[in-house]
Amino acid sequence: MIKTLVLPYKALNVPSVNVVGRLNPVKATGAKMEVSITRPDDWHLHLRDGDLLEAVISHSAFHFGRGIIMPNLKPPIKTTAAAISYRESILKAIPTNCDFTPLMTLYLTDTTSPEEIKLAKESGVVYAVKLYPAGATTNSQDGVTDLFGKCLPVLEEMMKQNMPLLVHGEVTDPEVDVFDREKVFIDAILRPLIARFPRLKVVMEHVTTEDAVKFVESCKEGFVAATVTPQHLVLNRNSLFQGGLQPHNYCLPVLKREIHIAHLLLPLVLAFAIASQLGRAIVSAVTSGSKRFFLGTDSAPHDRRKKECSCGCAGIFNAFVALSVYAKVFEEAGALDKLEAFTSFNGPDFYGLPRNTTKVKLIRSPWKVPESLPYASGEIVPMFAGETLEWLPSLV
Numbered sequence: 001m002i003k004t005l006v007l008p009y010k011a012l013n014v015p016s017v018n019v020v021g022r023l024n025p026v027k028a029t030g031a032k033m034e035v036s037i038t039r040p041d042d043w044h045l046h047l048r049d050g051d052l053l054e055a056v057i058s059h060s061a062f063h064f065g066r067g068i069i070m071p072n073l074k075p076p077i078k079t080t081a082a083a084i085s086y087r088e089s090i091l092k093a094i095p096t097n098c099d100f101t102p103l104m105t106l107y108l109t110d111t112t113s114p115e116e117i118k119l120a121k122e123s124g125v126v127y128a129v130k131l132y133p134a135g136a137t138t139n140s141q142d143g144v145t146d147l148f149g150k151c152l153p154v155l156e157e158m159m160k161q162n163m164p165l166l167v168h169g170e171v172t173d174p175e176v177d178v179f180d181r182e183k184v185f186i187d188a189i190l191r192p193l194i195a196r197f198p199r200l201k202v203v204m205e206h207v208t209t210e211d212a213v214k215f216v217e218s219c220k221e222g223f224v225a226a227t228v229t230p231q232h233l234v235l236n237r238n239s240l241f242q243g244g245l246q247p248h249n250y251c252l253p254v255l256k257r258e259i260h261i262a263h264l265l266l267p268l269v270l271a272f273a274i275a276s277q278l279g280r281a282i283v284s285a286v287t288s289g290s291k292r293f294f295l296g297t298d299s300a301p302h303d304r305r306k307k308e309c310s311c312g313c314a315g316i317f318n319a320f321v322a323l324s325v326y327a328k329v330f331e332e333a334g335a336l337d338k339l340e341a342f343t344s345f346n347g348p349d350f351y352g353l354p355r356n357t358t359k360v361k362l363i364r365s366p367w368k369v370p371e372s373l374p375y376a377s378g379e380i381v382p383m384f385a386g387e388t389l390e391w392l393p394s395l396v
């Protein structure tokens, strides 16, 4: 069967608002603003498998040139052989008119061997290894129980092979408050890890706190970096409870207080005082032009029935809306000129890969996010379902 791309992105017939933006790379076409950027990559992506994979792949493939594909399937992708076969299924599912390269990862366990890392490097298709502390998030049951007790030889080999370690940075201790798990992880695991393996490349995935921002900024550039999701830039923990429980805003790490997101909303003096003591909030860090932060959507689709039930899964499907949301964040910070580095340069530079050479365009033209994405076995509810967003992604 030949699959072609059918998209839910359509500009609404509403006159677009003219905004004052930076001149480069924004240009006005008639009443519309547009930003042309090098085709972005997604450095943290869950594509799943089976019919979920078939349902979601085109939405990432439309926007992004490459994606770092998360290995937390059931069963997880623990070996290079499994990564190669998962990659084949992804390639088969990509619509013919899309140009998308999956970059595979391995799921680290207590028993992953240094030989497996050598195989992974030799394969040329595995680009990183993912650390899930056992029990921290979706399908992490087989994850690591004792990083320093069990994984030292494998980490040593990764450092040797220049294979990045991607980290779900939360402790799982039930005594630690769920809102503090990232902060505690930094001191309990990350600092000692980096002290022991100073040349290991580490990506702190989906950062949610200014503690994480401060930590990443304190590390050596080029060795420690962070991905940032759309939801952690625009939603705070109120979004979980607004007008009732909102399962589609539930992800891990859980959404945090506004103070972690943007000091911009605080009175300026207070913002400076807090920022100088605690570091910068995520929005300021991302829009500052720092090379340490790059795009990772963490788009994590779950069937509607698995989100709307008595024990709902963590994960937000944001592939539809990610670029629109990032553009809005940069626009509001007056930093559209820094968007391209975040979406398209910092990631490949960190991974030592070439930047993409084609372009995508973001047009400031309102469009309505579909209520749901139906697929063979059910439906997936996207982030901001039914809402109108300002920036419409389109191919150049």
Ligand SMILES: NC(=O)N[C@@H](CC(=O)O)C(=O)O
Pocket (backbone or CB within 6 Å): 046, 072, 137, 138, 168, 250, 251, 252, 253, 298, 300, 301, 314, 315, 316
């Ligand atoms: N982010 C999430 O809430 N969920 C992710 C796993 C992860 O990235 O932690 C998933 O696989 O559903």
Ligand SMILES: [Zn+2]
Pocket (backbone or CB within 6 Å): 137, 168, 205, 206, 252, 253
């Ligand atoms: Zn995670």
Ligand SMILES: [Zn+2]
Pocket (backbone or CB within 6 Å): 044, 045, 046, 070, 298, 300
């Ligand atoms: Zn994830």
